[in-house]
Amino acid sequence: MIYTDYHLHTTFSHDGISSMEEHIKNAINRGLKEICFTEHYDIYDGLKNNTLKTIDVGNYVENFKHYQEKYKNQINLKLGIEIGLQPDIKEIISDMVKQYPFDFIIGSSHITCKKDIAMDSSFFEGLTQKEAYMKYFREVLENIKMYDEFDVYGHIDYIVRYGGYENKTIKYTDYKEILDEILTNIINKGKGIEINTSGYRYGLQEPHPNFEILTRYQKLGGKIITIGSDAHKMQDIGSDFEKATDLLKKIGYKNYTVFENRKPRWIQL
Numbered sequence: 001m002i003y004t005d006y007h008l009h010t011t012f013s014h015d016g017i018s019s020m021e022e023h024i025k026n027a028i029n030r031g032l033k034e035i036c037f038t039e040h041y042d043i044y045d046g047l048k049n050n051t052l053k054t055i056d057v058g059n060y061v062e063n064f065k066h067y068q069e070k071y072k073n074q075i076n077l078k079l080g081i082e083i084g085l086q087p088d089i090k091e092i093i094s095d096m097v098k099q100y101p102f103d104f105i106i107g108s109s110h111i112t113c114k115k116d117i118a119m120d121s122s123f124f125e126g127l128t129q130k131e132a133y134m135k136y137f138r139e140v141l142e143n144i145k146m147y148d149e150f151d152v153y154g155h156i157d158y159i160v161r162y163g164g165y166e167n168k169t170i171k172y173t174d175y176k177e178i179l180d181e182i183l184t185n186i187i188n189k190g191k192g193i194e195i196n197t198s199g200y201r202y203g204l205q206e207p208h209p210n211f212e213i214l215t216r217y218q219k220l221g222g223k224i225i226t227i228g229s230d231a232h233k234m235q236d237i238g239s240d241f242e243k244a245t246d247l248l249k250k251i252g253y254k255n256y257t258v259f260e261n262r263k264p265r266w267i268q269l
Helices: 020-029 057-070 089-101 131-147 172-188 213-218 241-251
Strands: 003-009 034-041 076-084 104-109 192-198 225-228 253-259 261-266
Touching: 003 076, 003 192, 003 253, 020 104, 020 253, 034 057, 034 104, 034 253, 057 076, 076 253, 104 225, 131 172, 131 213, 172 192, 172 213, 192 213, 213 241, 225 241
Parallel strands: 003 034, 034 076, 076 104, 192 225, 225 253
Antiparallel strands: 253 261
8 A cells, every 4th residue: 555645736736626734634534644745836927818827835835834843743744846847947947946945846747838738729739649749748858858856757648638639548659769768868867757646537547657658667767656646636635546556566666756855765565
């Protein structure tokens, strides 16, 4: 059983539903020993028809420290953030990360080519499914090469949710070259990936990334892998972790990863 959840969003994130304390209480009730909050940090400048604002990180950190002290005898709370990486905001990201004592940072691609692919369907216009996915993967790779301000890359196949395509499975063999380059660069930088169980909740029948990508990461020598529910409401904390455990064991993993002060530590499955 996995007793840590390393991908959680509260009402500090623009799409969060449950408060930080609600998440904490539910995690304790479910028997989790450690959770890491990873609120969204995305820069929305330059996006059309956008009304979202970047999180007030200082306020988030201040509230986190309050609850970390309040619940210190009941659960281990870690300070994390999920940064939406974009090639042209490196200085902003670097400056922000230096200001706060994060235990763990997820790097993700939400806004790609200056379009929020979850909200702006124009990203896909005029492209075949493969062309759109390659466009996304190329920017993921660019971000990985450019940034050190992340510890794992989040839901690498995130794009599979969007575009309105009937087929929502990415076959590794169709994207072998770019996926191998992505995974190899992650490994060579001493970074990792996550197994994000929200894919099951989205009806994909598998996590993010999928079994084939997870297997390839392990075969290439990837050892850093965190487990996260990507919960935005307290009921989803730790969701489908039994499936994640079985999947990791099937692939050949004996351990998963947690972080403190951005340094990895491994726990036996």
